[in-house]
Amino acid sequence: MSKDYQLKASINQKLIEMGERERLKELLRAKLVESGWKDQLKAHCKDVVREKGLEHVTVEDLVTEVTPKGRGTARRQQGVGKGQKSSCTHAPKQCEANKPPDHIAKYYILKT
C-alpha cells in the first residue's frame, strides 16, 4: 500500500538525514562481526568459491548464494537477542543492535 510505502520512505529519509542510518549500519556491522556471523558467512563464501572455481566466480554468484543464508542467520541471532532485549532499559544504542531501528523508528514516527 502506498501509504505504508510513503511511511517507509519518510522514515528512511529521516534516518538518512539525521545520519542515524549510517550509525545503525556501522553498529550492525560491528555486532555481526562480534557474534562471528561474518566469519561464518565468509567460510560459506569459501565453499562457494571452491565450488564454482576460483577463476570464474562472480559477484552475482556470491550474492545469490550468500545473502539468503546471511539474512537467515542474522535473523536467528537477532531473535536470540530479542528475547534478552525485553529487559533492556538503558542506552538505546545497545537496544538497537538486536532490534535496531525499532524504537527509533517509533520515535520518529511519533514525531511526525
Next chain:
Amino acid sequence: MKMEDMPLSGPDNTKLEALVNDIYSELVEDACLGLCFEVHRAVKQGYFFLDETDQESMKEFEIVDQPGVDIFGQVYNQWKNKECECPNCKRLIAASRFAPHLEKCLGMGRNSSRIANRRLASNNNTSKSESDQEDNDDLNDNDWSYGAEKRAKKRKSDKSQNSPRRSKTLKHKNGELGSSMSADPYKYNYNAGINYEMLGPDEVRSFLTTQCGVISEHTKKMCTRSQRCPQHTDEQRMAVRVFLLGPSAPVLPEADSVAGPESFDIPDGQALMSRLQWEDSPEISPSDSASSKASTNHSDSRRPKKKKRPPLGLNSGGGIGSLSGGGGSGGSQTNISLSTKKKKPKLTAPSISSIYDDLN
C-alpha cells in the same frame, strides 16, 4: 526511553514492526553485499586463500582445546618440578632458577660481574684491571650500576692527584723552564704539594706565577692548585711571594684581571714593569704569544697582554685597537715607556710605529 513504555495502538504496532523489520533487513542486506564485494575482490586479487596452507599443516597447527594443555598442545608446568645438576658446582638446581644460577656460578653475564665487583669494593680490594672493560660495557648500557658510579668517582679523584695532567699547566706556560719544572712537581706531587726548599729561586718564581703556592703550615708544602684556588686567599698568596722572593714586589697575577678590562692597561703596565725586573728569562716574541694564546688556562690571560705590547703598538697606530680607544692610547704610552726598559720591545716598537706612521 524504554521500549515497553511506548504507547502504540495494535495495528500500527504491527505495521511499524513490519516497517522496522524491513529497514532492518535492508541494513543486513547491505552488510551481506559488503561482505560479498570484499570476498570477490579478495578472490580476484588472489589473496583470499592466503591464510590456508595444505591440509597436513592445517591439521598440525590446529587449535588445541584440551584441559591441561595450551592451544599449541604444550604442557605448561612440564619443567617446573625438574631439577638440573650444575656442571660447575655440582648442585641440583630447580629448572626455573637454573639460568640465573649458572650466570653467577660461572661468573659470566652482566649481573655477576657487578655483584662480584661490589663485593670486592666493599672488601677494599683494588680489582680495577678486571673491572675496567666490563665497566665500560656496563656504563654504556642504560642500566644504572651503583658500583660503576662509585668506581667512576674514585677513578676521577685518583686521576686528579697523581696523573701527569697536573703538571701540564706548568709545562705549558714556562717555556724553557717547563721541562725542569714538570719533572720535579710530578715527583713531588704524591702528597699534593711541593716543598719550597727543594726548588731553586727561578723555579720558585715560575711556579708562583702559575700556581697558588701558599705554604701549608703543617706540611711545609706549597699549594699546587691554580691561582684562584678557593682554599687560600690572595693575602696568603702575596705573603708567600714576599716570603719566598723577597719584598721586591712580586705581583699576584690576579691584580690584572681584578682591575677590569678598560683600565687594565695602566696597572698592567706597572705590573709588567715590576714583573719584568724579576722575571728576565721569558722573552717577548710573537711565537710565545701565539702559544700562550692557544692555552685555555686563566693565568695565561696575562701573557698575551704583556706580549702584545709591540703588536698593540701596531693596533693603536693603525687605529684598529682590540681594546677601547682610551685603552689603546694608554697601551701605546706604556709601550713606549716599556721599550726604554727592555731592549727587545724597544727594537720592535719604534720600527713598527714607523711603519704605520706612514699609514696615518
